[in-house]
Amino acid sequence: MTTTPHKRPAPAPERLGILLQGMGAVASTVVAGVLAIRQGLGEPVGSLTQMSHIRLGKRTENRNPKINEFVPLANIEGIVFGGWDIFGGDLYEACTHAEVLEPTLLAKLEGALREIKPMPGAFDPNYVKRLNGTHIKPGTRRDWANALRQDIRDFKAKNNLDRVVLVNCSSTEVYIEPGPVHQSLEAFERGLDENDSTISPAMVYAYSALMEGVPYANGTPSLAADIPALLALADQKSVPVAGKDFKTGQTMLKTVLSPMFKARMLGVRGWFSTNILGNRDGEVLEDPESFKSKEKTKLGVLDTILQPETYPSLYGNLYHAVRINYYPPRGDSKEGWDNIDIFGWLGYPMQIKVDFLCRDSILAAPIVLDLALFLDLAQRAGRKGIQEWLSFYWKGPMTASGLYPEHDLFIQLTKLKNNLRHMMGEELITHLGTEYYEYPSEGSH
Ligand SMILES: NC(=O)c1ccc[n+]([C@@H]2O[C@H](COP(=O)([O-])OP(=O)(O)OC[C@H]3O[C@@H](n4cnc5c(N)ncnc54)[C@H](O)[C@@H]3O)[C@@H](O)[C@H]2O)c1
Secondary structure (H helix, E strand, C coil): CCCCCCCCCCCCCCCEEEEEECCCHHHHHHHHHHHHHHCCCCCCCCCHHHHCECCECCHHHCECCEHHHHCCCCCHHHEEEEEEECCCCCHHHHHHHHCCCCHHHHHHHHHHHHCCCCEEECCCCCCCCCCCCCCECCCCHHHHHHHHHHHHHHHHHHHCCCEEEEEECCCCCCCCCCCHHHCCHHHHHHHHHCCCCCCCHHHHHHHHHHHCCCCEEECCCCCCCCCHHHHHHHHHHCCEEEECCECCCHHHHHHHHHHHHHHCCCEEEEEEEEEEECCHHHHHHCCHHHHHHHHHHHHHHHHHHHCCCCCHHHHCCCEEEEEEEECHHHCCEEEEEEEEEEECHHHCEEEEEEEEEEEHHHHHHHHHHHHHHHHHHHHHCCCCEECHHHHHHECCCCCCCCCCCCCCHHHHHHHHHHHHHHHCCCCCCCCCCHHHCCCCCCCCC
């Protein structure tokens, strides 16, 4: 199946700026990781843009280039990092505090890491109750937006960059529902002027990025660009946005296992997911209001995949619970347990137990890199607004209003790769497969 390409992406820039909102465990692991990879000290494991190949054409054509040789992506050699945090210091200190990467590796990167110093963050303690930021911007929400926009311009000028992407790697904010100030750009602008407290810091960063024409990705479950006011702004400024909440450990597994149950028409009675983690993210998520934001994106996936309304006897009574417990001894090395009660033929019960001893930031870092590179590509291909083709990376993928999100990891991967093929005017791959066999043609018997 061939398609007319939407617009071929413009050539990749030699240098790309990646601004990180929040420079904690995930962000510092991305930065140190990219520096290490550049020096040949590690491999970009987990990154599609760096490692994955993409099949083109028929299976008999043997065309299988690497993604970064097929589409014009910025090269990691030319990436420049910057960002904000509500604690000062530098990225070497952030890496040391996060305790994700080995001190011996960090020692080799110390000089370059120390050069990156977070700019003061835009912070309201009512949105992240467990943290007391000391490195923060003064003034009202309008002042924050002006200062953040100036930071973006200064970062571009100082590093001689034409293109920049912003990825939100900041602490999870408390759960909020969109209110009147979020409904239109006019109301939002007024809210900034009036320092309306229902505008969260995450929204101010997203607004500032969009105003500067900078693609924006939300790696957290916080409400940010996913409000009508900012989606209208993304459209107006022709900027791509994507979110939300990186799909890394437990939810990645959930979106692989649950499609399997549904594919085989196996029932699910219960799914109990629990986590212990001891990093700052875990500490913030101890606050019930921040946890509620996380719970929403974590719980959402099963209903959409299993469709209980279509299959009430298989999934109608599913009990689904997610717990997160802060347990300091574990640091960034999380343990996620899943107990899944399934049933088969004639309703006979079975159980599956998954114990995933993972590393949160190690799983999240390649996602940040991929998103930054793909969002930059999307903008050069003339795409704007919600980038649903990047659903692959999200626990709660943003979609156009009225559409349910696609959560199945492998459908998401097919969607992503077909979008790349489409962008480059290549044949889409439907997996129909009839071309390899002799079938009677239409009209014959
Ligand atoms: N690691 C994963 O697997 C994973 C998966 C999905 C989502 N996330 C989300 O990514 C985010 C980052 O995770 P992490 O483990 O790096 O957490 P972290 O606590 O180590 O880092 C977050 C950083 O954001 C800073 N911060 C808080 N409010 C800020 C503000 N208003 N402006 C600027 N900086 C601010 C904090 O000081 C901290 O340094 C969290 O929201 C987490 O829920 C992580």
